[in-house]
Amino acid sequence: MTGTDSVLVERRDRIQVITINRPEARNALDGATSRAIAAAVDELDGDDELRVGVLTGAGGTFCSGMDLKAFLRGDSPGIPGRGFGGITETPPRKPMIAAVEGWALAGGFELMLACDLAVAAEASRFGVPEVKRGLVAGGGAAFLLARRIPLAPALEFLLTGEPVTARRAYDLGLVNRITVDGGALDGAMELAAAIAANGPLAVAATKQIAVAQADWTLAEGWERQREIYAPVFASEDAREGAAAFAERRPAVWKGR
Structure with missing residues (x-):
């Protein structure tokens, strides 16, 4: 404390x-x-x-x-x-x-x-x-x-x-x-x-998109969200999430 x-x-x-x-x-x-x-x-x-x-x-x-x-x-x-x-x-x-x-x-x-x-x-x-x-x-x-x-x-x-x-x-x-x-x-x-319990990079990016979208037009939203989530898809955590699912085990997140 x-x-x-x-x-x-x-x-x-x-x-x-x-x-x-x-x-x-x-x-x-x-x-x-x-x-x-x-x-x-x-x-x-x-x-x-x-x-x-x-x-x-x-x-x-x-x-x-x-x-x-x-x-x-x-x-x-x-x-x-x-x-x-x-x-x-x-x-x-x-x-x-x-x-x-x-x-x-x-x-x-x-x-x-x-x-x-x-x-x-x-x-x-x-x-x-x-x-x-x-x-x-x-x-x-x-x-x-x-x-x-x-x-x-x-x-x-x-x-x-x-x-x-x-x-x-x-x-x-x-x-x-x-x-x-x-x-x-x-x-x-x-x-x-x-x-x-979820991937920290994914959680942070998801919150950022959900909050920011109120200021986006529908036309620009797709590109704006892609800018935020693209690094997550390229992360070590994304590969770990897929591997953990395939191997039926809990994921070990690194936040990178």
């Missing part, structure tokens, strides 16, 4: 677990906490032994957003060029899974939105209440939510500020899996292990 007092970082085999550890503040983020998350994500992307990240919160809450007391002292949780928590504007290159217990609220919802996948406990709740305070969800929700779910429910989220249940978030496609209360991290680890 490494990290700081407010962010715990743990390696479990090839999976990195990042835990926001401010339960006394419902895991609200101040500047130091955001910087610690950003440092952990840099470690995830920079370490070839790590394949997947899981982001969660201690004490039964995912994240309640910005620490308003810190904000009033002039301490912002936004990192220039990286956004809230260091990931809303520049998510990690490798897959990141949110493991949500309790509230994912305001900036906490936007942290979840910055993750690629989400596993949520049955009693968890999601919301962007900024309009109730005369504010705008500028950490990504107002801008990105309608790219993830249909416009009408996205506007309901954003314009009413009312929270929704995990089941409703699942039905809308914001959550991949629902677990019993207290089981979100275990569920996220199960999902992470399934991803980590």
Whole structure:
């Protein structure tokens, strides 16, 4: 276990677990906490032994957003060029899974939105209440939510500020899996292990294509994706994957 007092970082085999550890503040983020998350994500992307990240919160809450007391002292949780928590504007290159217990609220919802996948406990709740305070969800929700779910429910989220249940978030496609209360991290680890078992070059390229395609026209998409996946097909890992299949054995990935 490494990290700081407010962010715990743990390696479990090839999976990195990042835990926001401010339960006394419902895991609200101040500047130091955001910087610690950003440092952990840099470690995830920079370490070839790590394949997947899981982001969660201690004490039964995912994240309640910005620490308003810190904000009033002039301490912002936004990192220039990286956004809230260091990931809303520049998510990690490798897959990141949110493991949500309790509230994912305001900036906490936007942290979840910055993750690629989400596993949520049955009693968890999601919301962007900024309009109730005369504010705008500028950490990504107002801008990105309608790219993830249909416009009408996205506007309901954003314009009413009312929270929704995990089941409703699942039905809308914001959550991949629902677990019993207290089981979100275990569920996220199960999902992470399934991803980590695959070829790391293939996983990274597949995520890059799936995310980037929103900005491509159909005509240019074929060539743009080919530029990304061609090196994967020429890699040692691609040959190993084919050999492992033919020999009916687990693949031994080298990441090259």
